[in-house]
Amino acid sequence: MERIYYDHAASSPMHPDVAAAMLEVMTGIVGNASSVHGYGRSARQLLNQSRDRIAEGIGCTASELVFTSGGTESDNAALFGAARAARKRGKSHIITTAIEHHAVLHTCEALELEGFQVTFLPVNEQGVVSAADIENAIKDDTALISVMYVNNETGTIQPVAEIGEIARSKGILFHVDAVQALGSLPIDLRQLPVDLMSFSAHKINGPQGVGALFVRKGISITTLLHGGLQERKRRPGTENVAGIVGFAKSFELSVNSMVIRKLSLDKLRYTWIERMKSIFGEDRVLLNSHAEQCVPHIVNLSFLGISSETMLMNLDLAGIAASSGSACTAGALEPSHVLQAMGLPQERLASSVRFSFGLGNTMEELESAAKKVETFMSRVRTNA
Structure with a gap:
């Protein structure tokens, strides 16, 4: 049939060129990217090249890109990390929408159990949140706004640039789940007023289990995981080099x-x-x-x-x-x-x-x- x-x-589905790039790594590179010997340096070189490629394509520096296990971890790392860091400054209010992916909604619910107050804003019949509603929901202790770029169920695009300008004018961190936007919309983080942005490889014909989080330079977030010093201490754990190489290849193919x-x-x-x-x-x-x-x-x-x-x-x-x-x-x-x-x-x-x-x-x-x-x-x- x-x-x-x-x-x-x-x-x-994974693009054949992505599978080929990953297979070359899986059958030819045995080193841990954190090791100082030649094998480790070879893995580290591939990791750095992949990070540079993706960073250049979305308009950020390589040091602002943190590799994760996918969109869910990126969303969790952004929300838990930013919220907990902001609480140290007396900020404990979060604004999001009722149409977010559960990786955001359930994280916000978990943060409520930690004492944070979360405002879940409605959308109109076409699935668009009002930037004015976002602005009206802001309080003196608002720490973070999180709005997805493209809704995964309807495909509706949200006014993230307008919301970002509002957040920036108020000194509030702005997180965007861009999992469904990557490869479909041009993303230039030199222009977009966004502080944190989540990505996933398997939505753009890359491997499952690999993603990234953009953390703008100067933004402080607490770590979700604890262990080694990988990803500039922001995401400990041995990097999935083959997956990251596949992510970079799928990103290059999708953007081009x-x-x-x-x-x-x-x-x-x-x-x-x-x-x-x-x-x-x-x-x-x-x-x-x-x-x-x-x-x-x-x-x-x-x-x-x-x-x-x-x-x-x-x-x-x-x-x-x-x-x-x-x-x-x-x-x-x-x-x-x-x-x-x-x-x-x-x-x-x-x-x-x-x-x-x-x-x-x-x-x-x-x-x-x-x-x-x-x-x-x-x-x-x-x-x-």
């Missing part, structure tokens, strides 16, 4: 192909929406995101009258991979906290499905997928 992967926002990929993904996204509307009916397929301020690889649709569970089950039986939301919660098939925060009615909550496109997807494959959907929907209607 033909298998079609439309869940790239959960994890993207960003413009042409956007054209291709825009076409896939637009065509998929139109094909779904032609199959289900124009008024029965609703878009759950901002119509324009969104990335091209994610589309969240509600199929009125058909439950998410029914859609996902039939898609899977037809060999099509999609999801009901974040990969961290999709297995539970519970209503999306993101769509709930957008204030969508129950009918849309219960019938939403996220499709996300990327490497390997083609228009020919999309047409095949649409025909599969058309076939199983005819069956569903007949049995209804």
Whole structure:
């Protein structure tokens, strides 16, 4: 059976060039990057080259980039690190949104148990937080604002530059989860008023289990882990050199192909929406995101009258991979906290499905997928 992967926002397939670069390291480099002998120096050289490549591409210095195990650790390190450091200065209030990834939301909830006060701001029906709401929520003891760049369930882009300017004018640290933005939007940290930014490799055709955290020079954060002196004492533990080399390669490939990929993904996204509307009916397929301020690889649709569970089950039986939301919660098939925060009615909550496109997807494959959907929907209607 033909298998079609439309869940790239959960994890993207590794690019062959990335796998080749990692294999070369795994079969040729045996040293620990912290060792002083020749083997260790070879590993350290690869680590430094990878850090330099990524730093240059996002507009920061190599010393501002900390390698982690992925987006979740980067979010945790940023929030726990910044909040606990700020508490020493008498700051204990955090502002975030109700649509953040659970790596941020659950970390904020954990910080509440430590005595921090957290304001969870709502968003509008298109999933966008208001910069004015952010500004109005600021208090004298506000230590940190955390807002994601691109929502992982809807693809909606948040006004991070505007929010960052507000945070900077008030002397408040600003963290951005850019996991879904990397490779889809240009990021220049020389221009963006952001103090902390989280990244992950496996969303850009890199390896799973590798990520990074940008920490602007002069920003003090407490360490999440304790052990060695790696990553300038900010993230102890032996670095995953092969994974980091793979991250750098996937980053290079994604940045260099960003413009042409956007054209291709825009076409896939637009065509998929139109094909779904032609199959289900124009008024029965609703878009759950901002119509324009969104990335091209994610589309969240509600199929009125058909439950998410029914859609996902039939898609899977037809060999099509999609999801009901974040990969961290999709297995539970519970209503999306993101769509709930957008204030969508129950009918849309219960019938939403996220499709996300990327490497390997083609228009020919999309047409095949649409025909599969058309076939199983005819069956569903007949049995209804």
